[in-house]
Amino acid sequence: MLVTHLLARGQVLAQGPDWISFDVGAFVDQFWSNTFDGLTYGAIYALIAMGYTMVYGVLQLINFAHSEVFIVGAYALFFTLAALGFGPSAPNLNVFALVGDLVLAMLVAMLAAGAIAILLERVAYRPLRRRKAPRLAFLITAIGASFAIQYAIFAWRGPNPEPALIMFRQQPVFEVFGAIIYDQQIVIFVAALVLMVVVDQFVNRTRLGRGLRAVAQDPDTATLMGVNRERVITLTFLIGGFLAGAAALFYVMKVPAGVQYNGGFILGIKAFAAAVLGGIGNIRGALIGGLLLGVIGNYGQTLFGNAQWTDVVAFVVLVGILMVRPTGLLGESLGKARV
Amino acid sequence: MTTTQNPSPAATPSSGGDRRLLGGLRDRWNGLPRAQQWLWLIPLVVLIYALPVLNPPLLTTEPGTNFPIALFDAARFALLAIGLNVVVGQAGLLDLGYVGFFAVGAYVAAMLTSPDSVLTTIPYLWTLPIAMIVTMLAGLLLGGPTLRLRGDYLAIVTLGFGEIIRLLATIVGPLKGQVGFQGVGRPPGTDADGQPLFANSDGTTWYWLVVTITIAILLLVGNLERSRVGRAWIAIREDEDAAQIMGVPTVRFKLWAFVIGAAIGGLSGALFAGQVGFVNNQKFDVPTSVLFLAAVVLGGSGNKVGVIVGAFLVSYIPNRFIELAGYKYLIFGVALIVLMAFRPQGLLGARQRLLAYGRQAYQRLVGKPEQLASDNPMTAENGGDR
Numbered sequence: 001m002l003v004t005h006l007l008a009r010g011q012v013l014a015q016g017p018d019w020i021s022f023d024v025g026a027f028v029d030q031f032w033s034n035t036f037d038g039l040t041y042g043a044i045y046a047l048i049a050m051g052y053t054m055v056y057g058v059l060q061l062i063n064f065a066h067s068e069v070f071i072v073g074a075y076a077l078f079f080t081l082a083a084l085g086f087g088p089s090a091p092n093l094n095v096f097a098l099v100g101d102l103v104l105a106m107l108v109a110m111l112a113a114g115a116i117a118i119l120l121e122r123v124a125y126r127p128l129r130r131r132k133a134p135r136l137a138f139l140i141t142a143i144g145a146s147f148a149i150q151y152a153i154f155a156w157r158g159p160n161p162e163p164a165l166i167m168f169r170q171q172p173v174f175e176v177f178g179a180i181i182y183d184q185q186i187v188i189f190v191a192a193l194v195l196m197v198v199v200d201q202f203v204n205r206t207r208l209g210r211g212l213r214a215v216a217q218d219p220d221t222a223t224l225m226g227v228n229r230e231r232v233i234t235l236t237f238l239i240g241g242f243l244a245g246a247a248a249l250f251y252v253m254k255v256p257a258g259v260q261y262n263g264g265f266i267l268g269i270k271a272f273a274a275a276v277l278g279g280i281g282n283i284r285g286a287l288i289g290g291l292l293l294g295v296i297g298n299y300g301q302t303l304f305g306n307a308q309w310t311d312v313v314a315f316v317v318l319v320g321i322l323m324v325r326p327t328g329l330l331g332e333s334l335g336k337a338r339v
Numbered sequence: 340m341t342t343t344q345n346p347s348p349a350a351t352p353s354s355g356g357d358r359r360l361l362g363g364l365r366d367r368w369n370g371l372p373r374a375q376q377w378l379w380l381i382p383l384v385v386l387i388y389a390l391p392v393l394n395p396p397l398l399t400t401e402p403g404t405n406f407p408i409a410l411f412d413a414a415r416f417a418l419l420a421i422g423l424n425v426v427v428g429q430a431g432l433l434d435l436g437y438v439g440f441f442a443v444g445a446y447v448a449a450m451l452t453s454p455d456s457v458l459t460t461i462p463y464l465w466t467l468p469i470a471m472i473v474t475m476l477a478g479l480l481l482g483g484p485t486l487r488l489r490g491d492y493l494a495i496v497t498l499g500f501g502e503i504i505r506l507l508a509t510i511v512g513p514l515k516g517q518v519g520f521q522g523v524g525r526p527p528g529t530d531a532d533g534q535p536l537f538a539n540s541d542g543t544t545w546y547w548l549v550v551t552i553t554i555a556i557l558l559l560v561g562n563l564e565r566s567r568v569g570r571a572w573i574a575i576r577e578d579e580d581a582a583q584i585m586g587v588p589t590v591r592f593k594l595w596a597f598v599i600g601a602a603i604g605g606l607s608g609a610l611f612a613g614q615v616g617f618v619n620n621q622k623f624d625v626p627t628s629v630l631f632l633a634a635v636v637l638g639g640s641g642n643k644v645g646v647i648v649g650a651f652l653v654s655y656i657p658n659r660f661i662e663l664a665g666y667k668y669l670i671f672g673v674a675l676i677v678l679m680a681f682r683p684q685g686l687l688g689a690r691q692r693l694l695a696y697g698r699q700a701y702q703r704l705v706g707k708p709e710q711l712a713s714d715n716p717m718t719a720e721n722g723g724d725r
Binding site: 141152 | 485488491502507632636665666674675
């Protein structure tokens with residue numbers, strides 16, 4: 001009833017130039033395709049959110065520079081793919097060669113992102129930790145590191161995005177509720193999910209993972225029990241960097257012209273919002289938060305009729321969640337995450 | 340007095356020399372009676388006012404940048420830094436979206452004076468208080484829900500706020516995105532030739548206006564710092580839980596700091612809009628916000644003189660050395676890391692007085708000149724060897 005009424009009105013508040021207009025018709029029409037596309041974006045957010053959430057779980061530090069870890073991975077990916085002969089049009093490769101190339105590029109991106117994450121930890125955060133600096137100092141260092149890396153890339157590559165790289169032409173696979181699902185969406189969603197399950201199992205099942213959870217729960221006691229805290233911290237940054245590097249592959253697959261000096265910044269804030277939404281410090285929370293945020297952002301975009309509303313909606317969701325349930329949907333518990 | 344202070348060795352391994360010199364100067368300054376301090380300040384203030392006319396050869400930014408306009412920029416940055424210092428330096432809240440308030444102020448001034456606006460226009464000077472009121476409301480709106488959160492969440496929420504303001508300016512129709520508003524108003528008055536006193540091309544009169552406002556704001560903020568409010572801020576910054584236990588309504592005072600800081604940011608934004616005469620969505624991005632933070636941290640957060648020096652450096656260096664302008668975010672980003680690692684208190688670190696509210700009170704209580712604590716918000720945890 002309400003929906004049909006709104007459909008008939010078309011745009012609410014329309015007089016002169018629109019302050020804010022709602023396009024309910026498009027929202028209803030594209031609901032399912034938005035949902036599936038949002039899940040794809042959400043999987044990418046979730047991969048990046050893992051980096052934020054794990055570092056926060058272990059150090060109680062918002063690693064602002066994680067978005068730059070991601071973008072360094074994206075640049076490494078870009079150069080590898082360009083060297084392998086990828087360009088603005090999809091290459092003619094058989095499936096195995098294509099997958100081989102993509103996996104190789106992903107590995108390079110993961111290594112680059114992991115390396116920069118560890119470097120960041122060594123150069124920026126470790127001296128502060130040794131001095132037992134207060135939190136504000138960590139945050140300021142993190143934001144400084146974020147800008148230093150961003151504008152070092154800017155000085156090197158200039159303000160424009162790198163030329164688009166198309167990895168393969170996406171093909172429709174099947175239809176659900178009138179929404180076409182593309183192979184690309186399936187690849188991104190499944191691969192991201194697999195990576196996250198691997199990390200979740202690593203943290204929950206292995207010896208190193210147990211050490212990580214121990215440090216997250218109580219660093220001093222963990223040290224007394226023989227856990228090497230510094231090594232755990234390095235490991236955490238490394239895993240976060242690896243996942244950010246992997247996310248770079250899927251992000252460039254989805255947004256071919258997204259490799260730009262500040263391309264990670266907003267993505268990083270959204271990934272952080274996803275981590276908070278799910279409960280920061282909680283690995284499974286990052287997954288749920290990422291998927292939810294991806295879908296909500298997509299809904300907002302069609303409802304308000306401009307792609308930039310995605311970011312606004314994401315921030316509003318972040319503030320809303322923090323007001324109502326600051327610990328997120330699943331609560332903050334890297335330490336308590338158990339099978 | 341110099342013998343009583345005991346700077347923590349961890350915080351100042353390499354800066355003993357300048358610390359002694361600066362500290363000595365500062366002690367002598369603090370030892371002067373209030374009236375003499377004022378007397379000494381007069382020539383300094385006169386010099387500051389005379390700067391754009393003198394255009395001293397080494398200091399000048401020409402031919403790269405018009406010197407009076409560069410000075411206006413510096414003064415505007417100083418005003419912003421004083422406002423941000425209330426939030427970051429006094430109350431210890433990390434606000435990364437300060438540019439949002441600056442933008443709100445600029446847009447209020449633009450939309451109420453520009454002929455391009457959908458709103459009715461009013462004389463420019465009226466927009467200054469209105470900009471302050473509107474940004475205060477914006478600060479209330481943002482701070483109300485978020486100041487209850489832990490400090491590091493606040494940082495990212497304010498970052499998001501700054502970005503939302505910029506995005507809204509882009510995508511909400513009447514805010515006119517990149518097209519922007521031409522012909523933003525200016526204060527009334529013409530000179531002998533019939534030219535407007537406050538021209539967009541000439542920064543001198545604007546500079547004098549901003550310096551005057553900055554001095555007024557400095558006095559206001561200084562009085563606030565010495566009042567009960569300022570004591571509450573310092574208590575919150577040093578240890579929020581302890582402050583709460585001692586009966587300080589922490590959320591209310593944090594909100595006060597946030598709102599006062601926001602109002603000063605908005606005022607600066609309105610002045611900026613007036614001088615440039617044109618407002619669009621391009622100058623209010625997050626990197627600018629980080630530049631503001633760099634100004635506060637570089638100069639020494641919590642120290643009003645320090646943040647003015649920091650603001651001057653941050654705005655002056657890219658104007659003076661044009662070839663560095665493209666690298667300013669890189670330079671100040673690295674500067675933040677290096678500062679936090681080696682000199683977290685900034686160039687002119689704040690020495691928190693043990694009794695924040697007055698040396699007379701301290702003298703009366705202890706019977707000797709006040710002792711300066713070596714503490715600082717950035718080094719609070721290792722300054723305990725007094």
